[in-house]
Amino acid sequence: MAPSPALAGGSVLPEIGELTVSYATFRPTTDPDQVLCTYTAEPGSATARLLRVIAGEPRAEAGRGPSS
Numbered sequence: 357m358a359p360s361p362a363l364a365g366g367s368v369l370p371e372i373g374e375l376t377v378s379y380a381t382f383r384p385t386t387d388p389d390q391v392l393c394t395y396t397a398e399p400g401s402a403t404a405r406l407l408r409v410i411a412g413e414p415r416a417e418a419g420r421g422p423s424s
Contacts, residue, residue, distance in 0.1 A: 372410065375403045 375397070382392040397404040 372406055375406060376401070377403060
């Protein structure tokens with residue numbers, strides 16, 4: 357796969373607030389019509405905590421870090 361450069365972007369969800377992620381896309385050289393997109397949040401960031409809450413992770417709270 358040939359990766360594209362990683363980029364950063366944000367989105368505002370009315371119910372949650374702003375989410376900031378980095379993303380990259382990959383296209384297999386054998387099938388350029390296919391695209392794999394990956395999105396990541398900076399570990400420990402507010403976005404990472406909010407994503408855990410959205411995912412329903414046990415013990416996840418929007419205002420607390422991963423070890424709280």
